[in-house]
Amino acid sequence: MSEDYNDNKTIQAQSSETISGEGGAGVTSDTDYVRPAEVADQDLYHGHSFITKWVFCQDAKVIGVQYFLLATFTGIIGLILSWLMRLQLGFPELAGFMTAEHYYQFVTMHGMIMVVYFLTALFLGGFGNYLIPLMVGARDMVFPYVNMVSFWMFFVAVGVLLASFFVPGGPTGSGWTLYPPQAILEGTPGSGMGIILMCVSLILFVAGFTMGGLNYLITVLQARTRGMTLMRMPLTVWGIFTATVLAMLAFPALLVSALMMSLDKLLGTSFFMPTILKAGEVLEYGGGTPILFQHLFWFFGHPEVYIVALPAFGIISDLISVHSRKNIFGYRMMVWAIVIIGALSFFVWAHHMYVSGMHPWFGFFFATTTLIIAVPTAMKVYNWILTLWRGNIRLNVVMLWCLGFIVTFVNGGITGIFLGNVTVDVPLSDTYFVIAHFHMVMGIAPLMVIMGAVYHWFPLVTGRMLSEKLGKWHFWFTFLGAYSIYFPMHYLGFIGVPRRYFEMYDSPYVTSAVGMNEFISTAAFIVGAAQFILIYNIVTSLKIGKPAGKNPWQANSLEWLTPTVPPEHGNWGDKLPVVHRWPYDFSVPGAKEDFITQTTPPSEVAETEVEKT
Amino acid sequence: MHAGIIFLLVIVGSVLFHIFTPWYWTDIASNWGAMDDTITLTFWVGGGVFVAVCLFMVYCVFKFSYKENRKAEYKPEDKKLERILTWATTLGVAALLAPGLIVWNQYINVPKNAINIDVMAWQWGWQYRLPGEDGKLGSTKVENINDNNPFGIILEDPNGKDDVLIQSDVIHLKNNRPVKILLRSVDVLHNWYVPQFRAKMDAVPGVVTYYWFEPNKVGEYEVLCAEYCGVGHYAMRGRVFVKNEQDYENWLYEQETFSDLIAKQEEIELSQVKLAKK
Secondary structure, rough: HHHHHHHHHHHHHHOOOHHHHOOOOHHHHHHHHOOOOOOOOOOOOOOOOOOHHHHHOOOOOHHHHHHHHHHHHHHHHHHHHHHHHHHHHHHHHHOOOOOOHHHHHHHHHHHHHHHHHHHHHHHHHHHHHHHHHHHHOOOOOOOOOHHHHHHHHHHHHHHHHHHHHHOOOOOOOOOOOOOOOOOHOOOOOOOHHHHHHHHHHHHHHHHHHHHHHHHHHHHHHHHOOOOOHHHHHHHHHHHHHHHHHHHHHHHHHHHHHOOOOHHHHHOOOOOOOOOEEOOOEEEOOOOOOOHHHHHHHHHHHHHHHHHHHHHHHHHHHHHHHHOOOOOOHHHHHHHHHHHHHHHHHOOOOOHHHOOOOOOHHHHHHHHHHHHHHHHHHHHHHHHHHHHHOOOEEOOOOHHHHHHHHHHHHHHHHHHHHHHHHHHHHHHHEHHHHHHHHHHHHHHHHHHHHHHHHHHHHHHHOEEEEHHHHHHHHHHHHHHHHHHHHHHHHHHHHHHOOEOOOOOOOOOOOHHOOOHHHHHHHHHHHHHHHHHHHHHHHHHHHHHHEEEEEOOOOOOOOOHHHOOOOOOOOOOOOOOOOOOOOOOEEOOOOOOOOOEOOOOHHHHHHOEEEEEEE | OHHHHHHHHHHHHHHHHHHHHHOOOOOOOOOOOOHHHHHHHHHHHHHHHHHHHHHHHHHHHHHHHHOOOOOOOOOOOHHHHHHHHHHHHHHHHHHHHHHHHHHHHHHHHOOOOOOEEEEEEEEEEEEEEEOOOOOOOOOEEEEOOOOEEOOOOOOOOOOOOOOEEEEOOOEEEOOOOOOEEEEOOOOEEEEEHHHHHHHHHHHHOOOHHHHHHHOOOOOEEEEEEEOOOOOOOOOOEEEEEEEEHHHHHHHHHHHHEHHHHHHHHHHHHHOOOOHHHH
């Protein structure tokens, strides 16, 4: 590596004309030319005390790990809530302590935690913070202080959310969609303090997230190292970048809907409240419309699906490419597909509302846009499997998670075509088919990516490998278990079992569902427990894991090319890296090894037949 | 290798599960067979893609798993292949979308001979109102709802006087006659859903929403609320009886109209006044 840096030094010091004037050496150096830097190196704040280094820290890598750990912590709470729900659904005789109020509170908190405080925070706050500066060759995020505040806002948001478990009435039980009027009326558990704290927590989350999001965007746009053109960025960065753009545009809709609902609750405004008769009395509301809330919520809610999915798409592309020892197939199409999916995701929100009572003509428009989005998404799937094709596939734990992702994502994507196609949605909406669909496509599939990414980047973050053996157990329990939870669950939806039912009683057509529910619940307990294999693996590997060394996977992208592993504050030592190619030059004909790192200048691999740089 | 075999078993298992599953949709009891057909079509196309993609993946795992001396192919792009795949996918998607839109068009256009039914929802229950001999439902207002006027009918509206009021969660429908379900709610969102009829729509306070279907199988069905409406959501059930014309007319004849209700109340008031005088 040090040789590269020396090479770059000469280029930095001299203009290209003077190099070519030096005679023989000029020919090769000329091909290695990279535009000189336009701005001075970033000045960083270096923490000195424990608190500035590890608590109120401005290093994006530490902030990334903080986001990761806090999101995982809330995720475990979400997991425990799902166990309680499954206990009620599968074995109600064992869940005697649980009332309908509890059940709905658990449903709501599980949903909100998993979507916002776990998946979004983990992908963007966790992976985004850790990987963006490293992958684009920056020393840190462009606004490190704001970045730190972003995490602590998230911390407070989680605190407020969890505090709602301890207020009178408990947390809100209005479903994670928080539909008014029920969310703020008696008759729904937690309609007092619970819903207010939920709104406050969401507002804090959005505010904090905006600070982080601006950082991700400007870092990608402004702080890329020399030679790192947009079309040389790893797809991980493309995915996180586009997802952040979506988040910046979508989260304000969530913010205002939370704000307006708080006003309806606290000040008696009627944004979402029509004239309502409750217990024989007409309430002091009037003129509002609940459907407005649904539009606002899903204008956030649908892009939110892609805020989770796009980083997952990006990360999985990189993992598949590295572990197949093959370039990602159709890189440019992959980039454009990410961008197009992101743009289209703002025109499909009302497919969540086909039976909401909105004007029925909307159905035509939103069914069409929704199915159009299937095309770029399908292209991505094709390109993943075409990357495997004629690759040299390492069947390690990371690759297993990738394969698991493809199966679950395609499965969930196909059922999305059912629900997006307005007519098919009519019988299936609000049933267990919907639950199965979105858990498969935005629960399990992104989870597979997170797990793959953990096994892939753990060596970078800690300098030690995770145990492959434990990893395989973890994978098979999780993949087979999760698949057997959600694949059969679709069929409950066909029967017509509605979602959010505390109890089915003895409806004639659902008695056959009882056995299925017991099976699903058992699988859910096992899958949840299997996650502790990962925690055990992480804890033990931190101490006794095999030392990773530099670039253990023989990857090309910059994050593996730091002078020290794990990377230190400032990432790059004295000199920023200079990029000469895209990150997917695997198995290039003529090359000695099966990978060429992004910092390798063309003169070093002159004999290879590189097609794209 | 073991991994490839397990993935293969998962895919084969999924297909077998689909073929032999005892859990599948209930026998349809309405005209919406077209919905079932679109689902079946989507199953064939979508299921085909799922199986093809996954089998290709498993094939790659078997065929191209790591060998020290093999080098992967280096081919960043294949424009022709990408173009073919794009167009084939677009075609497949269009083939699914077209029938979907056609059936949706039927779903939102109600036949002229449909009987209007006012379905009124609250936390947590249902009640129903049928038009009287004039075939029209009287207009309503939430503020008008009280013990004497349980549906909040506007008294000045002449259409409302002969409306048939069914203050019960049991409703009867005439076999082979389309019904237009007019949904309203006095408090929060609800959704009047009978799985065997396939159709559903939310009841939204402040507006009247609708959908229609034609029951075509005599029998008894359970009504479920399909939009979360608070802690009693799961218990918000009702019953529908689909009856032959004669049985239906007999049942309808026994029901009370709004004028009957008013008359009865006047009688009660009168007797109370008399009692008071005594």
